[in-house]
Every structure is written in C-alpha cells, then in structure tokens.
Amino acid sequence: MKKLTAVVILCLAVAVAVLAYELAIVRRPHRQADVAPPTFDTTYQAVLLDNGLSYYGKLSRLNTPYPLMTDVYYIVRNVDPKTKQVSFKLVKRGNELHAPTETYLNAKHIVMIEPVGANSQVARLIAESQATGH
Numbered sequence: 001m002k003k004l005t006a007v008v009i010l011c012l013a014v015a016v017a018v019l020a021y022e023l024a025i026v027r028r029p030h031r032q033a034d035v036a037p038p039t040f041d042t043t044y045q046a047v048l049l050d051n052g053l054s055y056y057g058k059l060s061r062l063n064t065p066y067p068l069m070t071d072v073y074y075i076v077r078n079v080d081p082k083t084k085q086v087s088f089k090l091v092k093r094g095n096e097l098h099a100p101t102e103t104y105l106n107a108k109h110i111v112m113i114e115p116v117g118a119n120s121q122v123a124r125l126i127a128e129s130q131a132t133g134h
Helices: 002-026 121-132
Strands: 045-049 054-060 068-079 086-092 110-115
Touching: 068 121, 086 121
Parallel strands: none
Antiparallel strands: 045 054, 045 110, 054 068, 068 086
16 A cells, blocks of 8 residues: 555656646746847748748848738749649739738747748749839
8 A cells, every 4th residue: 555655646746747847848938028039131031820821021020929021922822724733923912902011920820930042032033023013
C-alpha cells in the first residue's frame, strides 16, 4: 500500500510540474512589449496568414495587434479547363468592389513575414503592375 501511495504522489508531482511548465513557459501570453518588431530593408514584405492566404505589400505598425499593409498584392491561381494548365496572376488589392486603400491584418493570424527580394519574381511582377497602372 505504501508503494502505491508513493507512486500516486510521484505521478501527481510530475503532473503538477508539467502543468506549471505548460502555463509558465509554453502558453505564456505573448506581450508585444517583450519583443521588438522585425525590420526589413526591402520595400515589400510577404505575409502568410493562418488561413493559407498570402499578401505582398508594404507592412508597418508591426508592434500593434493590427499591422497595416499598403500597396497590397495577392496571387490568383487559374486553371485552363481545356488544357489543365495552371497559371498565376498577381492582383493589386483595391480593385475589389469595396476598393480598399489599406489592409489591417490581425496579428494573431500572421504565421510568418518575409522580405520580398528586389530581384524576385514577385518584385518584378509588382514593378510591371505599377508601370502599366494596374
């Protein structure tokens, strides 16, 4: 009986330790003041959201719950029904019916942010879009 009691006490102690670790470290609330926002030396950034959408634009207010993205683009995937050929088109946000001029993102849903390289295909497509006024 003493051995069973000791095992139960040991299991409870381990469970309490795991719970304390979970609450203190793993699930510690993220506080914006703890971490400096990233800085980018590129004009455009790529933002991936937790719903799988990606946006490309000029990101600011990174240390807020709702970062601001301007000059926003996204990629539309098209499939030719006859040939099944897949193509991608870069679309400037703002051409939608409600004509948004800026986009606020919920920081809780941002999975990652990356710089858009100046010589990348996305940067070239943005430059082409701006040159043609689209």
